[in-house]
Amino acid sequence: MNSLERRNVLNSQTFMNARKGKELWGKFFQLVNQGAYMYEGFPITCERHPDRKVFIKVASEFDVVCPDGGCTEL
Numbered sequence: 001m002n003s004l005e006r007r008n009v010l011n012s013q014t015f016m017n018a019r020k021g022k023e024l025w026g027k028f029f030q031l032v033n034q035g036a037y038m039y040e041g042f043p044i045t046c047e048r049h050p051d052r053k054v055f056i057k058v059a060s061e062f063d064v065v066c067p068d069g070g071c072t073e074l
Contacts, residue, residue, distance in 0.1 A: 046071035 005072030015025035032038045044066055051072060054065045065072065 046073070049073050 016022065016029065018025060029038070039055055041057040042057055043053055044062070045053050046066075047070075049071055052071055054063060054071075056062055
């Protein structure tokens with residue numbers, strides 16, 4: 001796991017389907033989701049419009065939702 005060549009991504013389904021600790025991880029992710037601590041992507045907030053938050057799931061979405069480093073609002 002410490003290898004630089006490996007990239008480990010926290011994926012709730014990986015833990016939920018684990019043979020060991022399935023019940024423990026299920027409770028953990030239930031609490032995390034109830035508390036709104038887990039997002040469906042990476043949260044992006046505009047500096048000029050702090051009340052506007054979008055979530056990107058892939059890097060290519062950044063250019064669409066944050067053109068020129070801002071947001072789509074004028």
